[in-house]
Every structure is written in C-alpha cells, then in structure tokens.
Amino acid sequence: MSSSELTPAQQRQAQLARLKAKNKLKQAAEAAKATRKVQANFVNTTPAQPTSSRNAVAGQATAADLPIAPLPRDSRLGKYFEYDLSKLHNSKGGFLTEEDGDAGAKTVAQILREKARERQKIKEGEEPAIHANSSPRCFECGTLEIDYQFYKVFSHVRVCKACKNKLPEKYSLLTKTECREDYLLTDDELKDENLLPHLLRANPHASTYSNMMLYLRFQVEEVAWKKWGGEEGLDAEWERREEQKRQRKERKFEEGLKELRRRTRNNVWQRREDARHEHTWEEYLTDDPNTISENGMRKVRRVCTDCGFEIDVEVL
Numbered sequence: 001m002s003s004s005e006l007t008p009a010q011q012r013q014a015q016l017a018r019l020k021a022k023n024k025l026k027q028a029a030e031a032a033k034a035t036r037k038v039q040a041n042f043v044n045t046t047p048a049q050p051t052s053s054r055n056a057v058a059g060q061a062t063a064a065d066l067p068i069a070p071l072p073r074d075s076r077l078g079k080y081f082e083y084d085l086s087k088l089h090n091s092k093g094g095f096l097t098e099e100d101g102d103a104g105a106k107t108v109a110q111i112l113r114e115k116a117r118e119r120q121k122i123k124e125g126e127e128p129a130i131h132a133n134s135s136p137r138c139f140e141c142g143t144l145e146i147d148y149q150f151y152k153v154f155s156h157v158r159v160c161k162a163c164k165n166k167l168p169e170k171y172s173l174l175t176k177t178e179c180r181e182d183y184l185l186t187d188d189e190l191k192d193e194n195l196l197p198h199l200l201r202a203n204p205h206a207s208t209y210s211n212m213m214l215y216l217r218f219q220v221e222e223v224a225w226k227k228w229g230g231e232e233g234l235d236a237e238w239e240r241r242e243e244q245k246r247q248r249k250e251r252k253f254e255e256g257l258k259e260l261r262r263r264t265r266n267n268v269w270q271r272r273e274d275a276r277h278e279h280t281w282e283e284y285l286t287d288d289p290n291t292i293s294e295n296g297m298r299k300v301r302r303v304c305t306d307c308g309f310e311i312d313v314e315v316l
Helices: 008-041 056-065 108-124 148-153 161-166 176-182 187-191 217-228 231-275
Strands: 199-201 212-216 281-285 298-304 310-315
Touching: 176 187, 176 212, 212 217, 217 231
Parallel strands: none
Antiparallel strands: 199 212, 281 298, 298 310
16 A cells, blocks of 8 residues: 555554654664763773782682681571581480490380280271171170270170160279279289279379279179179178278277376376475574573584575484
8 A cells, every 4th residue: 555545644643653763763872872972981990900810710719618608697587596407316305326236126025015005906996897797786785886995995895875874883983992992902903904904094183193094893893702702702801801990990099098198107207206305404503592402412403405494403
C-alpha cells in the first residue's frame, strides 16, 4: 500500500511516529556525547605498583597459606550454639562408651531375658481368631467380648467386663498389701509371676511412688487355700498370729511397766538419800559461868557448821 492510498488519519499517525523516532535518536546521540566528554576529563591518580603485586599466581599461593577466617555471625539468627559435628563423640549418655572394651558383651542371662521379653511381646500382640469357634469366650456367659487385658496379664483368664463387674468376689483386684495382710502371703510369693501374675498400675497417691501391683482375687485365694489348707486353715493361722501379736503387745507393756516402777523406786530412794543430813559439829564454850555441871562434867555447846543447829553436851 502506497502513501497515496492511506487515509488522512493514517498519514497523520505515521508522521507522528516518524517524529518520535527521530527525537529518540537525537537523545541517544546527546547522551553518548556527554559520556565521552566526562571520560576525557577523568585523570587517573592511582600510584604506580610493583610488578610483583600484579602477579596473580603469587597472590593465589599467599591466600592459600592464610588460615580461613570464620564467617561473621548473623545477629538476625538469634542466640544459638555452634558445634563441630565432626568432633562430637557418642558417649551413650555418659555411661556406656565404645572404649569400655568387653562391657558391650551380653551374658547368657541377659540374652535369655531378652528372648523372654520378645516371646512376651509376641503373645501380647496376638489378635483374636478369625473364626468364632476358635476365639476365646467368657468363662461365665460365653460371650466373645472378653477383657483382653485380663486375658494377657492373668494367664488367659477369659472374662467379659459385664461379668467382671457382676462378680467382684471372684474377679476384683487386690493390692499387694491386702494379699499380704488378709491372705498371709509372703513377698517372694507375690513377686513370682509364674505363681501369681499381677497387673501394674500407677500409684494414685503420688506419681513418685512405686507402681501398684494388682492381683486377681480368685487366683490369690487358690494359692492361699493351697498354702494354708483351705479357708478354715487360713482363719486359724490368722487367729494364731493375732494371739501372738496380742501377747507380744502385753509383754512389751509389762516390761515397760516394770521399768517405770524400777525408775520410780530408785528416784524415791535417791530423794530420801539426798534429804538425809549429817551434822558437822564445832564446839564452843557456853556463856554459863557455871561450866561445870552438878555431875562434875564440863558443859560444851556444839553448833553444826552447815545448818546452824545448836546443842549443849557434857564432856568428861
């Protein structure tokens, strides 16, 4: 399309664009001319340097010999501690180190205990059977919804929570103190898990106290009946121990009473001894001019130097 074919508006727009382009070229030429003028007026005042300082290889060798300065700490990171992980040593909490030598070797007893713990974990991780016929059922009502905590802890005791609450005389939990005082069982028997399994729970009195050891009532009664020959034997043993306790208490009271009487008797005797006074006499002549009595004896007055008691006596 030639200029004769353009409309007046298009010709006017093309002319404005041509003028803008010429204006930009003029501004660029003036800016380049001003830059060349500033560079022509600049004088280099840098002093002369020896050729050794311009040796790049020598500068690199010198920089390699210098120690590496630590990076400046960024205050925006706040307070923190820097550790050299290459120099840290795992001391296993400060007690077990790799330098201990044979300390890491395990004894046969430790290996057996670890295996027993593994077997116990496997037993605790067992899930109910898939088939209803092979699943454990409650002893009392036969339901499948048994308490698996009792089942795992108390040697496969199968009881549901409803029957456990319904029969507290059989499935209630007893503390270690109750077993020791009411059923006369020893600590060694209560600590034997094969004889009496127990359930550990946190002590409700204080978190720093030892865990409670809870025992199932009917298992404790079975062991107690076997030990004392039934409920009658347990009652007889309990009465015998109570009688011995009463006798010891009475004997201790009698001994204390005897000791009190002895101390009281000694104190009375001591007070009587302390109250007894022996006079220390000192003789003086009496003021009576007739110092000779009718019996022909000389009269003398004795005075105690401690209490001042006076007495007139006749001496030959």
